[in-house]
Amino acid sequence: MRLFGSHLRRLVRRPATLVTYLLLTGLILLIIVAVAAASQQVADPQSSLAARLILTFPSAWTLTLAMVVAVGGMLALTYGAAIAGAEWSWGTLKTAVARGESRARYTLAAIAGATVLAWAGTLIAYAAGIVGALASAAAVHITSATLIDAQTAGDLAGQLARTALAIAMDVSIGYAIATVARSQLAGIGAGIGLYFGEGIIGIFVPQIVKWAPFAATSAMLGGGTTAVAGAASAASSARLDPDLAVVVVVAWLVLAAGFAAVWTERADING
Amino acid sequence: MAEPNAAIVTRGLAKRYGRQVALDGLDLRVPTATVYGFLGPNGAGKTTTLRILTGLVRPDSGSVELLGRPFGRGERRVLFRVGALIEAPSFYPFLSGRENLRALAAAGGPVPRGRVDEVLDLVSLRDRAGDRVSGYSMGMRQRLGIAAALLNDPALLLLDEPANGLDPAGIVGLRETLRALAAQGRTVLVSSHILSEVEQLADVVGIIARGRLVREGPVAGLLAREGEVRLRVAPDEVATAGAALERLLGAGSVRRADDRGGVWLVARCDPARAADLNRQLAGAGVFASRIEAGATLESLFLELTGSARDGLGGA
Numbered sequence: 213m214r215l216f217g218s219h220l221r222r223l224v225r226r227p228a229t230l231v232t233y234l235l236l237t238g239l240i241l242l243i244i245v246a247v248a249a250a251s252q253q254v255a256d257p258q259s260s261l262a263a264r265l266i267l268t269f270p271s272a273w274t275l276t277l278a279m280v281v282a283v284g285g286m287l288a289l290t291y292g293a294a295i296a297g298a299e300w301s302w303g304t305l306k307t308a309v310a311r312g313e314s315r316a317r318y319t320l321a322a323i324a325g326a327t328v329l330a331w332a333g334t335l336i337a338y339a340a341g342i343v344g345a346l347a348s349a350a351a352v353h354i355t356s357a358t359l360i361d362a363q364t365a366g367d368l369a370g371q372l373a374r375t376a377l378a379i380a381m382d383v384s385i386g387y388a389i390a391t392v393a394r395s396q397l398a399g400i401g402a403g404i405g406l407y408f409g410e411g412i413i414g415i416f417v418p419q420i421v422k423w424a425p426f427a428a429t430s431a432m433l434g435g436g437t438t439a440v441a442g443a444a445s446a447a448s449s450a451r452l453d454p455d456l457a458v459v460v461v462v463a464w465l466v467l468a469a470g471f472a473a474v475w476t477e478r479a480d481i482n483g
Numbered sequence: 484m485a486e487p488n489a490a491i492v493t494r495g496l497a498k499r500y501g502r503q504v505a506l507d508g509l510d511l512r513v514p515t516a517t518v519y520g521f522l523g524p525n526g527a528g529k530t531t532t533l534r535i536l537t538g539l540v541r542p543d544s545g546s547v548e549l550l551g552r553p554f555g556r557g558e559r560r561v562l563f564r565v566g567a568l569i570e571a572p573s574f575y576p577f578l579s580g581r582e583n584l585r586a587l588a589a590a591g592g593p594v595p596r597g598r599v600d601e602v603l604d605l606v607s608l609r610d611r612a613g614d615r616v617s618g619y620s621m622g623m624r625q626r627l628g629i630a631a632a633l634l635n636d637p638a639l640l641l642l643d644e645p646a647n648g649l650d651p652a653g654i655v656g657l658r659e660t661l662r663a664l665a666a667q668g669r670t671v672l673v674s675s676h677i678l679s680e681v682e683q684l685a686d687v688v689g690i691i692a693r694g695r696l697v698r699e700g701p702v703a704g705l706l707a708r709e710g711e712v713r714l715r716v717a718p719d720e721v722a723t724a725g726a727a728l729e730r731l732l733g734a735g736s737v738r739r740a741d742d743r744g745g746v747w748l749v750a751r752c753d754p755a756r757a758a759d760l761n762r763q764l765a766g767a768g769v770f771a772s773r774i775e776a777g778a779t780l781e782s783l784f785l786e787l788t789g790s791a792r793d794g795l796g797g798a
Contacts, residue, residue, distance in 0.1 A: 214589045215589050215590060217589070218585070218586050218589030218590070221582075221586070222575055222578060222582070222586050225577055225578060225582070226575075226577055227577055302573055302574070302575065302576070303570075303571070303573025304573050304574065304575060306539055306569070306573055307573045307574075307587060307590075307631065308587070308590035308591065309537070309538060309539055309559075310537035310538065310539060310562065310565075310567045310569060311562060311563070311567075311587065311590050311591030311592065311634075311635065312538075312559045312560055312561070312562030312563045312565070312591040312592055313559075313590035313591045314559065318590065480534075480539070480540045480541065481534070481539040481540065482534065482539070482540065
C-alpha cells in the first residue's frame with residue numbers, strides 16, 4: 213500500500229496526467245458541440261435525428277459514456293505507456309530496484325496507480341460530457357421527458373463497471389508495450405500503432421481479431437467504442453458475446469500486467 | 484562461505500553484452516569500515532560491477548556477497564542496508580527534491596519519519612528542498628542523489644563518481660561526510676576518475692582494467708610497493724648506472740625512459756629508498772643530476788591499466 217500510495221501521489225502531480233485529462237475532456241466537449249451542430253442540419257434529416265438522439269436523455273447517459281470510452285481508451289493506452297517509459301528513461305525504476313524494491317511489485321503498483329488515475333480521468337470527462345450534453349440539448353432546444361429512469365440507471369452501473377475494466381486493460385497494455393520499448397515515445401507510438409493496427413487487420417481476419425484486446429473491449433461494451441476495432445468488427449459481424457468478451461478483456465488485462473512484471477523482473481537495467 | 488570483515492566479496496564475476504566483455508572474472512574484496520576507491524579507465528567494468536552489486540544487472544557467472552550474505556536472484560532484501568548512486572542521479576523532474584526523496588522512501592526498506600529532512604540537511608539542500616528537481620543545477624542533483632543514497636542509513640554505500648558537478652566546497656564536504664561514515668563503521672565504495680580525490684579519500688583501492696582486477700590494496704602500501712624513483716643520468720653513464728641499480732634492486736627493476744629533458748632511469752622501488760639509490764650510484768662513480776621520488780596513484784593507475792598516452796579514449 214505504501215508503494216501504491218506513493219505512485220498515486222506522484223501521478224497526481226505529473227503534468228502528463230493533467231494534459232491527458234484536459235485532452236480527453238476537451239475532445240468529448242468538442243464532439244458534443246459537433247453533435248449539437250449536426251442536430252441542426254436540415255439538409256440531412258437522418259444525421260440530424262441521430263445527433264438529436266445522442267443529446268436526448270436518458271439515452272444520452274450511455275451514448276456519452278460510449279464516446280468517452282472510445283476516445284479515453286486510446287488515451288489510457290498512451291498514458292500507461294508514458295508512465296512505464298518514463299520509469300525507464302528517467303532511471304527512477306533503477307533507483308527503486310537498487311534500494312531492494314521488488315521489480316514485480318513496483319511494476320504492478322505503478323500499473324494500479326496509473327489505472328486509478330485513468331479511471332478518475334474517465335469519470336471527469338464523462339461528467340463533463342453529461343454537463344455538455346445537457347447544455348447543448350438546452351441550446352438546441354432538445355427536451356427530454358425524463359433525465360434518467362431505472363432501466364438506464366441499471367444499464368449505466370453495468371456499463372461503468374465494464375468501462376473500468378476496459379480502461380484498466382488499456383493502461384496495462386500501454387504499460388507493457390513501453391516496458392519492452394523502455395521509452396515513452398516508442399511506447400506511445402507502438403501503443404497507438406497496435407490500437408489502429410488491430411482494427412485494420414480485423415478487416416481481413418475478423419475471426420481472429422475478435423479475440424484481440426480492443427475488439428473484445430468493443431464487444432464487451434456493446435460495440436463502436438473503439439475507433440477502428442468497433443467499425444471493423446461491426447462491418448464483419450464478427451464479434452464476441454459481451455459476457456465472453458468480459459472474460460477475454462480480463463485475460464488481456466492479467467496477461468499485459470503479468471507480462472510487464474515478468475519482463476521487468478528479468479531485464480537488465482542498464483540506463 | 485562468507486568472508487569475515489568484508490562488506491563486498493565478488494568471486495569470478497563475469498558479464499558480457501553481446502560480444503563485448505564487460506567483466507572477465509572479477510575478484511573483489513572490500514573490507515568493512517573503509518573507504519574503497521574503485522578505479523578503472525572508461526569501459527573497464529566499474530559501472531557494470533556497481534549494477535551487479537545493486538541487483539540491476541545479473542552476472543553471467545560468479546558470485547557476490549554483500550554485508551556477509553550471499554546476494555543474487557531472490558536476495559534483494561540485503562539492499563535495504565545498501566545505499567547507491569549509480570551513474571547520473573535519477574529523479575522525477577516534476578517533483579521537488581523533498582517529494583522525490585519521499586517517493587523513494589516508499590520503495591525498498593523502511594525509512595524512519597524525519598530521515599528525509601536529516602539527509603537534506605546533511606547535503607546542505609534543505610533550503611531548496613521544496614523546488615522542483617527540473618530547476619536544479621547538476622551539483623544540486625548530485626547532492627540530492629547522495630541524499631537518496633543515504634536515505635536508509637546504509638551500512639554499505641556505493642557511489643559512482645559522487646563528486647561529479649560538485650563545487651570545491653561540496654567536494655570537501657563530501658570527503659568529510661564519507662570519512663565520517665567510514666569512522667562510524669560503514670563501508671563506502673567510491674568509483675571515480677578523479678584520482679587525486681581518491682588518493683586523499685580512500686583507505687584501500689582496487690584498480691580494474693578490461694573487466695579484471697589488476698591491483699587491490701591499501702593506498703599507502705600500493706604506492707610503496709609499486710612506487711618508483713626516477714634518476715637523470717648522463718647518456719654515457721646509463722649502462723653503469725643501470726647495472727649498479729639492478730645490483731641493489733634486482734634484475735629487471737630498472738628501465739630507461741628518455742624525454743626531451745635527457746635520459747632517465749626509472750627504478751621500481753619504494754620511494755623512501757631514493758637515498759639508497761643515490762648512494763648506490765655514487766658508489767659506482769655515477770652522479771645523478773636529478774632524482775624524483777614517489778609514484779602517485781595516477782602514475783600507478785596509468786601504468787597498470789595501460790591508459791598512458793592513450794589520449795582521450797583510455798583503455
